[in-house]
Amino acid sequence: MASAVSSLLMPSDDVNTAITEFARRFNHSYYQPLQLAILKGDWKSTKAFLDNDPTALTAKVTIHGRTALHVAAVGAQWKLVEKLVQHQHMPANMLAELDLMGCTCLHYVAMGESVNTAKALVAKKPSLTQVTDLKGFTPLIYSITSRRCKEMIWYFVLNTTDESPSCPFSGPSANQLVALLTGAGFHDITMYLLHRYPNLATISDSNGSSIILNVLSKLPSHFQSGQNLGLLFAIILRSILLKHEYGNIMWTATYTLLPGLKQAIDMKLRHVYAVILTEFVISRASTMNSNDYPFWQSFVSPEIIFSATSSGIVEILETCFQFFPDLVWTHIPNEGNVIQIAIKNRQEKVFRFLCKMPIICQLLVLAIDESNNTASHLAARFTSKIESTSGEALQMIRELQWFQEIEKLDDPLHKQVKNNDDKTASQVFMKEHKPLIEEGKKWIKDRSNSCMVVATLIATITFAAAITVPGGNNQDKGTPIFLPNHKFGVFMWSNAVAFFSSLTSLLVFIANMNGYYTEEEFVIVLPQRLVIGLNFLFVAVVTTMVAFIGALSLFLEDRFKNFTTIIWSLASIPFLISVMLLLPSTTVELLYKKLYDPKKGSI
Structure with missing residues (x-):
């Protein structure tokens, strides 16, 4: 995903050479007043310059070979862009003009938040959404890279077709498209595109590994299992279901009073669509070359299994094992099997999920890695990746409870097994946790x-x-x-x-x-x-x-009249506050479990 962004934004050596050559013969002092007027949004001065020199409307006015339209778009002067588009002397073909970076005006507009400006450009030249930059990227990909305006992305998704020569949904740029869109977290848009262009679901990298699953496995915050939500937040997310019952009027008012609620709802929807997207991609893979073992083995690569396990994304693992049960035996060199990875990274949710398959879990726990470490050795290591606690002593409690839980599942004979450092699991635990004990x-x-x-x-x-x-x-x-x-x-x-x-x-x-x-x-x-x-x-x-x-x-x-009522009311305030502060570790957790439906994977 990072490489997709860098390849989109970084100019090539050829572009830098072209800019240097153009700058040598460019009359900067002449066009500087026009450029400054545009960047300030000064339409009066801009119009005066263009009226005095109509050729400036189509000329290159910066050392990067940008026209007045480009400059206005880069400067986010949306009203001025629209006025330039509507100028009587602005030819429609100029809207497709590329600057030396290889972008049209619409490429820059796509990175902003003014959908009306994009509509104005496309209205004058409908084929503008299909024009690519020098690397073959349409404005759609630029809108995804920005991540600033979901409405803008939807606009380009609905107004971009898979026509040649750009072919954004089946051509070479399709890889970057799905990687960027998945990484941005707009999974509902991704699902729309997958239904429209099914080939995107099974698009893979040079190693045959699924691009969508690769990106998702590195984004634990996009899944319910990757985040720990308190009771209050869980109640807020559950109330999302009321939206369809009481209409949008109430929710519009609620958004105004509670700005953070919209972000909470967006997060909930992202969790839901991330699971749907995962299931859709893997189900599509299961129907293709179902008898070809190497196909799905490479499609759901060990890297995906490792990332999902170490990040604690249970949903990806559950779906993978549901369609391809043999993936549970995946072994990553120098990392181990899935349960060893979960133990090393303190992923308790993944560990509990694997424990639902008792025989498989027991066999995986009994495995010994390349360094002769048992499961107990791995659990004995100190890690800072556990959930935050309110003190070192409580953290030590969590550490020891985790170690003892794994030790119960491990073979009793493994207590005496020494790793390559000549230490038993208990000795590893004491050595690595000695500073924490003192703290x-x-x-x-x-x-x-x-x-x-x-x-x-x-x-x-x-x-x-x-x-x-x-x-x-x-x-x-x-x-x-x-x-x-x-x-x-x-x-x-x-x-x-x-x-x-x-x-x-x-x-x-x-x-x-x-x-x-x-x-x-x-x-x-x-x-x-x-x-x-x-x-x-x-x-x-x-x-x-x-x-x-x-x-x-x-x-x-x-x-004093009503003294008793008043004084008891005042006294109840600190009592209620103290009860609320004491609840989260006990009652709140129980209430949250009742609110959360593990079968549906949602609240």
Whole structure:
């Protein structure tokens, strides 16, 4: 894809030579005022120059051999382009004039966002969409390269035919067309073209590998499995289905209020069409030369399987294995089989997908690579490609959980197998994760210190509140004055719970500070201690808030109307916020799984 873009934009040596030769005899000073007026969008000065010298309308006015039309298009002066096109002395054949870069005015217009300007040019010369540059590229390819305006691409797709001599959909430039269009993510446009020109579906490179699949396998963000979406985003994407039920009026207003929603919808549609495109291409390949084994083996090349696996694109792998089951045994030199690649790159979704084929998965896991590494050796390596966590200790937990999960599937005898570095899987794990373990311990102490400060502060406040109760004590009996009031009971009980909860939390975090953490503790003991300490601290904070409300109610409820309703409403705000912040790791994940339909691969 990158080579397609560079071949489109980079001038050749012949072009550079032609520009140098033309510049030697070009009268730059004469045409400079016209060029500057056009680039400024100054139609009055431009018209005055052309009226004074009508030949300037068709002359080359820059050292790159560009006409006034070219200059206006390159400068994105769309209104001025349209006025030049409509000029009474502008001949239609001048619209097809090439500059020294080999482009017509329409090639440059295609890279902009003004569809009306393109329509004005084509209206005066309908065959302009078929004119190619020096490398055989039509304006359609230029519009895709820009990626700025999808409407512009659609316009050229609908107004470009596969006629000679350009033949953009069957000629030499078809390779660049599908590569650029797929890379740009306009998969709905690609599907339209594949239905119109089926030959594009199975177009391949010099090695016989599918160009479309090659590009898609390197674009994980174009697939659902390549992105991790939160609950809120999942709900937004699910609401896309309502668009067809309530019409476009509501959604137009919603787009205005929430600009990011349109991008979310575009992303969802890109995910859907990427899967459709993948299935269409592979299904077309399965119907061609179905008995010719080398055909599909090269069409879905090992590079495609490797890219899809290492990028975590489950949809491509699932479709490939559905139509060509033997591809699951693909082996890439120095990389291994699909499950070894997934393990090395921490692609958990790919690994879970392969585990749905238990026998195949077990056979692939038992394989040993060229360096005598078992699956456990590969899982033992440290990688920064795992999902981001909130701390080194939690990252260490994820690392160890991943290693232990793979180790369970691996042959027990492989625990003693040494690789070419003379190390077992456990030794590799300890060596590569030693720095992370130290960072994890430091992270635990830092977080424990922070939480201990909060727990100590709550314990101090609640202790002081217990001995200096609201309203004071009876001088004769020493009992609190507000003791008969039920609100005083709420204050005392919540204050007591806050006090003991904060002390419990404090003790748990002290244990974290002084503990020695083995591998097992990183997975079992540490998470339990963190959860227990944070839960008790959360209870202490909430009950401190309740105690505060109870104390205020004793003094102010009789003086202010609706005081209780107002104060509880205010208190609910931090509580709801804290609940929302705590949900994502548990409830949100469960809700998201209910929203996501794995069979359909969409929300």
